[in-house]
Amino acid sequence: MKLKIWGLKKSIWVFHVSSGACNNCDIEVLNCLTPKFDIERFGMVLVGSVRHADVLLCCGCVTKQTAPRIKRLYEQAAKPCFVVAVGGCACSGGIFRHGYNFAGPYDKIIPVHAYIPGCPPKPEAIIAGAVKLLSTLK
Amino acid sequence: MKTVIPIGPYHPLQEEPEFFSLTLDGETVVDLDVRLGYNHRGIEKLAETKTWDQDTFLIERICGICSTSHPIAYCNAVEDCAGIEIPERAKYIRSIIGELERLHSHLLWLGLAGHFLGYNTLFMWAWKWREPILDLFEQITGNRNHYAMLKIGGARRDIDNEHIPAIRKCLNDLVGPLEMVTKAALDDPVLHARLKGVGVLKKEDAIKYCVVGPTARASGVAIDVRKDEPHAAYGIVKWNVITQEEGDVFAKAVVRLLEMFESVKIIQQCVDGLEKTKGAPFCAEVENIPPGEGIGHYEAPRGETFHYVRSDGTNRPVRHKIRAPTYVNLPSFKASCIGQTISDVAITLASIDPCYCCTERVAIVDRGTGRKEHISQEKLIHLSQEKTKKLGLNPDRIGRKIERWIAR
Amino acid sequence: MEDIIKKIKEGLGKKIKNWEEKNPRRIYITIDKEDIREVARFIFEDCRARFIILTGIDTPHGFENLYHFDLDSMGIVVTVKTLIPKSAPEIDSIATIIPGANFIEREVCELLGVKFAGHPDPRPLLLPDDWPEGVYPLRTDIATDGTPKNK
Numbered sequence: 001m002k003l004k005i006w007g008l009k010k011s012i013w014v015f016h017v018s019s020g021a022c023n024n025c026d027i028e029v030l031n032c033l034t035p036k037f038d039i040e041r042f043g044m045v046l047v048g049s050v051r052h053a054d055v056l057l058c059c060g061c062v063t064k065q066t067a068p069r070i071k072r073l074y075e076q077a078a079k080p081c082f083v084v085a086v087g088g089c090a091c092s093g094g095i096f097r098h099g100y101n102f103a104g105p106y107d108k109i110i111p112v113h114a115y116i117p118g119c120p121p122k123p124e125a126i127i128a129g130a131v132k133l134l135s136t137l138k
Numbered sequence: 139m140k141t142v143i144p145i146g147p148y149h150p151l152q153e154e155p156e157f158f159s160l161t162l163d164g165e166t167v168v169d170l171d172v173r174l175g176y177n178h179r180g181i182e183k184l185a186e187t188k189t190w191d192q193d194t195f196l197i198e199r200i201c202g203i204c205s206t207s208h209p210i211a212y213c214n215a216v217e218d219c220a221g222i223e224i225p226e227r228a229k230y231i232r233s234i235i236g237e238l239e240r241l242h243s244h245l246l247w248l249g250l251a252g253h254f255l256g257y258n259t260l261f262m263w264a265w266k267w268r269e270p271i272l273d274l275f276e277q278i279t280g281n282r283n284h285y286a287m288l289k290i291g292g293a294r295r296d297i298d299n300e301h302i303p304a305i306r307k308c309l310n311d312l313v314g315p316l317e318m319v320t321k322a323a324l325d326d327p328v329l330h331a332r333l334k335g336v337g338v339l340k341k342e343d344a345i346k347y348c349v350v351g352p353t354a355r356a357s358g359v360a361i362d363v364r365k366d367e368p369h370a371a372y373g374i375v376k377w378n379v380i381t382q383e384e385g386d387v388f389a390k391a392v393v394r395l396l397e398m399f400e401s402v403k404i405i406q407q408c409v410d411g412l413e414k415t416k417g418a419p420f421c422a423e424v425e426n427i428p429p430g431e432g433i434g435h436y437e438a439p440r441g442e443t444f445h446y447v448r449s450d451g452t453n454r455p456v457r458h459k460i461r462a463p464t465y466v467n468l469p470s471f472k473a474s475c476i477g478q479t480i481s482d483v484a485i486t487l488a489s490i491d492p493c494y495c496c497t498e499r500v501a502i503v504d505r506g507t508g509r510k511e512h513i514s515q516e517k518l519i520h521l522s523q524e525k526t527k528k529l530g531l532n533p534d535r536i537g538r539k540i541e542r543w544i545a546r
Numbered sequence: 547m548e549d550i551i552k553k554i555k556e557g558l559g560k561k562i563k564n565w566e567e568k569n570p571r572r573i574y575i576t577i578d579k580e581d582i583r584e585v586a587r588f589i590f591e592d593c594r595a596r597f598i599i600l601t602g603i604d605t606p607h608g609f610e611n612l613y614h615f616d617l618d619s620m621g622i623v624v625t626v627k628t629l630i631p632k633s634a635p636e637i638d639s640i641a642t643i644i645p646g647a648n649f650i651e652r653e654v655c656e657l658l659g660v661k662f663a664g665h666p667d668p669r670p671l672l673l674p675d676d677w678p679e680g681v682y683p684l685r686t687d688i689a690t691d692g693t694p695k696n697k
Contacts, residue, residue, distance in 0.1 A: 024202025065674040099180035100692030348646030367621035459601040
């Protein structure tokens with residue numbers, strides 16, 4: 001486990017999850033890849049498979065249609081896998097929490113290790129949140 | 139097409155149900171179906187529980203990239219219901235915010251289209267050129283997205299005239315790269331080979347499916363809410379509606395590229411208007427919303443956004459109907475995707491610029507064998523990128539042109 | 547503008563039960579629900595209007611269907627209103643005349659509970675697969691969170 005955590009701190013593989021989102025948080029996550037913020041220089045890489053993921057970046061409030069799928073997704077991720085809720089909707093449901101299709105927020109379905117509030121949180125906030133999470137790992 | 143591919147970085151849902159269902163005959167698409175609902179949040183119902191003013195904040199969050207389009211249409215609807223006329227300065231403010239949003243939205247699309255074709259350099263540069271616009275938004279409104287600048291009766295906050303030099307500089311810095319990319323794209327033989335004649339939406343289909351926005355204008359249907367029903371500053375400033383005739387993906391790309399220049403023109407003129415109306419009121423006094431109904435629409439980057447409100451004189455709407463442009467553009471896939479090969483599906487789907495909360499996984503049914511497979515959006519994009527490479531020319535010519543231009 | 551008003555009034559004749567011009571750009575026409583196919587066809591094909599969307603409202607008098615059409619070149623929105631009794635919530639579908647109306651009729655059917663007779667593909671559109679039968683979120687007797695309101 002210690003080796004994995006050490007490896008994780010050096011190079012984090014991030015998988016992006018989205019459900020019931022307005023897409024602003026998703027775009028800010030993608031903005032982190034672009035030249036201005038360029039998280040790849042920190043070793044953070046966006047991966048295409050949840051099985052390779054160290055960190056799940058979760059956006060959006062969760063809709064009923066996707067809730068069971070999110071759970072399955074988390075179960076398939078190799079542990080330890082840290083879940084980060086990005087944006088107001090992912091942290092608490094935000095402005096949509098009274099809706100009839102609302103099944104979240106994420107911490108009702110899967111364990112969440114870090115919350116990054118904002119609507120949407122700036123890329124700097126997302127990077128700061130990820131770094132803060134890593135500094136708590138022993 | 140034979141393996142189950144795990145989910146891509148944009149839409150990571152792994153299991154059923156399929157979102158797009160394609161029926162193939164060999165490599166050709168013969169039918170298409172679509173399943174929505176993954177992002178359905180019940181906003182129309184939520185809107186009935188909020189006050190008229192609170193609704194503006196809810197409505198902004200329908201879509202992140204059309205963040206100001208929905209509030210403008212909503213405010214137009216309520217102002218139509220109550221017969222409110224907004225002050226001149228508010229018209230300039232609304233148009234500036236709306237057109238800046240159009241610029242960053244079209245640049246976002248340009249980047250994604252580049253990625254789908256294998257031009258990752260274009261993706262990176264287009265998204266880099268978006269950043270100064272987002273920074274400008276933060277400077278003049280307080281946030282990169284979800285600006286909360288709209289209010290029934292005008293604008294919620296003023297744009298301080300001391301920001302005008304920053305706005306002008308941002309636009310001037312953008313025009314050079316835009317001209318370079320437009321010229322590079324219009325001349326590029328690989329883009330011509332990949333996009334011309336692909337995903338054609340004929341004019342009669344565009345009318346039948348009632349499509350809107352650049353999707354319609356690229357098929358020769360010259361509709362644009364800003365011209366047809368001028369509101370905000372669109373009737374005051376000079377600008378042109380951009381149309382093309384061919385209806386293919388290349389035409390849609392050209393419409394979006396040329397529209398960006400029109401947006402720059404509009405913003406420059408509106409900024410002149412801000413200088414003229416310094417110190418003037420930017421919001422009308424609104425006491426209450428009388429009983430009645432109102433309709434408002436606005437030309438979002440993707441097309442017409444339509445809002446209908448009904449009031450019974452109380453503080454909350456009785457009914458608030460919202461229609462986003464992708465809702466009517468989406469079914470036109472039935473006309474534009476059929477007859478295409480599977481490697482062209484990704485770029486055809488992307489050409490209507492769907493709010494990509496819509497594009498998830500795809501299922502393929504091989505009509506010959508009757509076997510059903512699942513294919514992810516990432517795999518579709520990969521097929522599209524492979525097709526570009528197979529054309530034998532260097533796929534990232536545009537990337538090299540951009541880099542030479544930057545280094546000049 | 548007078549020409550198009552004249553054309554619509556002559557073309558629809560007695561089908562118009564009420565005509566309201568709220569302002570120069572907003573016309574509201576009330577018709578009987580039986581005439582919807584003929585009226586929609588006339589406005590879409592003969593007047594060359596673009597179908598925008600259909601709004602369904604649960605009112606105390608019944609379900610109101612508002613069909614919004616845009617006469618783009620004139621910047622006028624024509625709304626056709628019909629009232630459907632709650633005891634028999636059914637109306638003819640216009641999706642075979644206007645393919646652009648296909649999705650919205652499916653949505654109004656599942657969110658409001660109005661059936662569209664003759665719709666080529668009456669599957670649910672938006673709600674989750676396990677949504678309970680007979681619960682229509684946009685009806686006034688259903689709360690925001692989808693549960694029935696306490697009387």
